[in-house]
Amino acid sequence: xxxxxxxxxxxxxxxxxxxxxxxxxxxxxxxxxxxxxxxxxxxxxxxxxxxxxxxxx
Numbered sequence: 001x002x003x004x005x006x007x008x009x010x011x012x013x014x015x016x017x018x019x020x021x022x023x024x025x026x027x028x029x030x031x032x033x034x035x036x037x038x039x040x041x042x043x044x045x046x047x048x049x050x051x052x053x054x055x056x057x
Contacts, residue, residue, distance in 0.1 A: 006045050013038045 017034040024030050 003049055010041045010045060013041055
């Protein structure tokens with residue numbers, strides 16, 4: 001997966017989370033599920049792209 005693909009998925013999931021929270025509340029099970037999915041994507045981005053940049057420097 002390219003960096004841009006992953007960033008697009010992150011933005012899509014973030015937008016979904018915002019919609020779910022506004023409709024169902026921050027503590028709803030569906031909001032928590034979306035938040036966890038966003039966390040997974042953010043962790044993948046960090047693991048794949050951020051850590052590599054730091055080790056190069």
